Amino acid sequence: MTETVTVRVPAKVNVQLAVGGARPDGFHDLANVFLAVGLYDEVTVTPADELRVTCAGPDAAQVPLDRTNLAARAALELARRYGVDPAVHLHIAKDIPVAGGMAGGSADGAGALLACDTLWGTNAPREELLDICAELGSDVPFSLVGGAALGTGRGELLRPLEVGGTFHWVFAMAERGLSTPAVFREFDRMNEGVRVPEPVASQDLLDALAKGDADALARTVSNDLQPAALSLFPALADTLAAGRAAGALAALVSGSGPTTAFLAPDAESARTVGRALTASGTCRAVRVTESPAPGATVLG
Numbered sequence: 001m002t003e004t005v006t007v008r009v010p011a012k013v014n015v016q017l018a019v020g021g022a023r024p025d026g027f028h029d030l031a032n033v034f035l036a037v038g039l040y041d042e043v044t045v046t047p048a049d050e051l052r053v054t055c056a057g058p059d060a061a062q063v064p065l066d067r068t069n070l071a072a073r074a075a076l077e078l079a080r081r082y083g084v085d086p087a088v089h090l091h092i093a094k095d096i097p098v099a100g101g102m103a104g105g106s107a108d109g110a111g112a113l114l115a116c117d118t119l120w121g122t123n124a125p126r127e128e129l130l131d132i133c134a135e136l137g138s139d140v141p142f143s144l145v146g147g148a149a150l151g152t153g154r155g156e157l158l159r160p161l162e163v164g165g166t167f168h169w170v171f172a173m174a175e176r177g178l179s180t181p182a183v184f185r186e187f188d189r190m191n192e193g194v195r196v197p198e199p200v201a202s203q204d205l206l207d208a209l210a211k212g213d214a215d216a217l218a219r220t221v222s223n224d225l226q227p228a229a230l231s232l233f234p235a236l237a238d239t240l241a242a243g244r245a246a247g248a249l250a251a252l253v254s255g256s257g258p259t260t261a262f263l264a265p266d267a268e269s270a271r272t273v274g275r276a277l278t279a280s281g282t283c284r285a286v287r288v289t290e291s292p293a294p295g296a297t298v299l300g
């Protein structure tokens with residue numbers, strides 16, 4: 001019997017995040033172009049006396065270790081559906097910023113789900129794993145599949161997208177987190193009385209991704225949540241300006257923020273932008289990486 005399973009799961013950046021008006025259920029319809037990037041959490045599952053969660057990494061103190069943790073919820077839901085005892089120790093080695101707009105919590109949910117499915121030998125069909133992911137949160141299905149995808153509905157209905165090359169990114173972690181519901185509420189407040197158009201994916205952006213053309217991607221990236229994130233966290237404008245001044249082709253807030261994302265023309269320029277952001281003193285930490293990255297993967 002397998003005694004321990006580790007799954008590696010990537011973070012994401014939204015190269016387009018088109019947000020519609022609030023729906024009756026409080027969610028927003030999205031046209032959400034996800035791109036998985038090479039920052040990873042690892043979730044390790046080991047049989048134990050009872051379900052417990054531990055976490056290590058720079059942001060570990062901010063991670064809830066109770067049953068609200070998406071990793072715990074994923075294990076419980078798979079166990080419920082298959083009549084398995086969810087007595088496991090879930091350990092999260094966390095490298096994705098917490099409350100950062102990079103789907104770190106979603107990554108842990110998808111990782112725990114795949115890890116438990118492997119440990120328990122439940123062999124759930126892919127469709128069922130995706131269904132559990134969608135139940136856990138809007139971004140969780142993408143954490144499982146990785147690569148690039150267009151998410152519609154509240155972001156959970158995925159269509160895989162072609163990516164024709166490597167894109168180079170710099171991410172600047174902010175001094176504090178932002179709550180996703182709070183950012184959506186601010187979006188609603190700022191758009192009160194405004195007729196918010198239906199969210200539609202940009203064909204030019206999808207073409208840029210398919211060609212692997214960083215200049216074209218830089219011209220087409222957009223994030224409708226950015227004004228709301230900047231309204232709640234005005235200092236992010238300084239980080240965006242510092243990255244642009246250092247030669248980033250595009251600078252944007254990642255998802256609901258507050259992590260900021262900078263697209264660079266090549267690996268060398270990305271390192272230059274990274275050094276400039278560190279020197280600017282406008283962020284807590286800087287990471288240089290590439291995309292696309294694979295989805296949740298069993299290691300070893």
Ligand code: C5P
Binds near residue numbers: 030137138153154
């Ligand atoms: O789906 P998830 O739990 O990750 O969403 C977190 C919060 O983000 C939701 O409670 C909601 O406030 C907001 N949200 C939204 N519309 C979406 C996705 C998320 O309003 N499509």
